[in-house]
Amino acid sequence: MLMGGPDAERAVSLESGAAVAAALDATHRVTGTTIDRPDAAEMRELVRSHAPDVVFPVLHGPYGEGGPLQETLETCGVPYVGSNPQASARAMDKMVAKRIAAEVGVPTPAAQVIAPADRCDLEPPLVLKPVDDGSSVDLRIATTDAAVASARAELAPRRRRLLAERYVSGRELTVGVVADRALPIVEIVPAVAFYDYAAKYERTDTQLRVHPSLPTGVSAALADMAERVCRAIGCRDLARVDFMLDAAGPWFLEVNTMPGFTSHSLLPLAARAAGEDMPALCARVVDLAARRATRPSPT
Numbered sequence: 001m002l003m004g005g006p007d008a009e010r011a012v013s014l015e016s017g018a019a020v021a022a023a024l025d026a027t028h029r030v031t032g033t034t035i036d037r038p039d040a041a042e043m044r045e046l047v048r049s050h051a052p053d054v055v056f057p058v059l060h061g062p063y064g065e066g067g068p069l070q071e072t073l074e075t076c077g078v079p080y081v082g083s084n085p086q087a088s089a090r091a092m093d094k095m096v097a098k099r100i101a102a103e104v105g106v107p108t109p110a111a112q113v114i115a116p117a118d119r120c121d122l123e124p125p126l127v128l129k130p131v132d133d134g135s136s137v138d139l140r141i142a143t144t145d146a147a148v149a150s151a152r153a154e155l156a157p158r159r160r161r162l163l164a165e166r167y168v169s170g171r172e173l174t175v176g177v178v179a180d181r182a183l184p185i186v187e188i189v190p191a192v193a194f195y196d197y198a199a200k201y202e203r204t205d206t207q208l209r210v211h212p213s214l215p216t217g218v219s220a221a222l223a224d225m226a227e228r229v230c231r232a233i234g235c236r237d238l239a240r241v242d243f244m245l246d247a248a249g250p251w252f253l254e255v256n257t258m259p260g261f262t263s264h265s266l267l268p269l270a271a272r273a274a275g276e277d278m279p280a281l282c283a284r285v286v287d288l289a290a291r292r293a294t295r296p297s298p299t
Contacts, residue, residue, distance in 0.1 A: 004034040005069070007061025008137045016261040017058040023261075023278040024056075028286065037063060040075045047076040054289045055080040056282075058261060062132050065258045066092030079292040081285050083257040087234030091255040094131050094163050097233060101252040104232045106225045108252040109244075111165040116156040124148055125167035130159050134256060141167060165253075170246035173212070175226035176259065176270040177239045178281070179288060182223035183270035187212035208266065210273040214245070222250055229255060237285045240267050 001024075003017025004010055014034070021032045031050055038046065047055070055078055057069055065082075067089035073080045083091065090096050098108045113131055114120050128151045129139040138159060140151040148164075155162060172190075176183035189207040214222075226241035233255060240259040243250045259267040261278070271281040 001032045002057040005059040005064035006037045007063050009060040013059045019261045020058050023282040040072050043072045054286050079289040081289045083235045090233045091257045092132050094254050100232045101229045104228050106252045109166040120164050127165045127167050131161045131163040168244040168251050170244045173243045174266050175241045176267040177230045182226050184273040186266050237288045
């Protein structure tokens with residue numbers, strides 16, 4: 001099991017990895033390994049020395065979740081949990097994921113990718129966030145032109161590209177997908193203005209409501225949309241799809257191809273509501289990966 005990585009969510013990955021290792025310990029022989037950014041040769045040596053049946057890369061962010069790590073794992077001839085490099089990259093790029101969602105008929109808020117010198121053609125209120133990072137890292141909600149300019153100036157030194165997205169005021173809902181099937185819906189009710197990094201991982205007053213009361217037909221629509229988007233992007237094994245719900249209906253926001261497994265995380269909560277505890281969930285996705293063990297070992 002791999003954890004750590006060079007991304008902003010390294011601490012979350014370490015916590016997720018520890019939780020996955022503990023969940024699998026009773027039924028599997030698990031070796032947890034903390035990595036930074038190994039190249040292909042280093043990864044092959046790591047795999048050779050441990051000789052795993054399956055690699056479980058519990059990493060979050062553009063390197064660990066967005067394709068580069070998956071490309072490295074492809075060279076090792078061992079099955080791994082999660083999406084392949086191409087699907088991982090499509091999901092990590094929020095604008096690409098939104099375009100794919102729109103192509104399969106899933107509504108998504110209007111958005112534009114902007115570099116620091118670009119003009120933003122969308123009117124506030126806007127959500128500004130990195131186009132290729134996760135967990136509300138560097139997310140800002142700007143309700144005026146001045147606030148948009150201020151947020152862009154603040155983020156420009158560390159973010160080459162931002163996604164400017166029409167702000168949807170409503171209920172925040174998430175749908176886990178395991179083995180191509182949607183799990184129960186979870187509603188996120190933060191005690192602060194929006195579900196930022198602190199609300200996700202540090203605060204204890206965020207409410208997570210499983211099977212929330214929703215208007216007629218919305219639950220089924222959300223499950224269908226989540227499954228449709230995951231199929232179109234090419235996600236496999238597990239994913240989590242985030243939505244906003246307002247009077248017009250659900251709006252797709254993004255896909256996470258390696259959701260968190262911490263005590264605050266949404267996918268394990270949804271799985272428990274469906275009758276699958278953390279050990280069973282982790283064992284199931286490991287088994288899904290093990291079934292792909294058809295390639296020859298690298299020479």
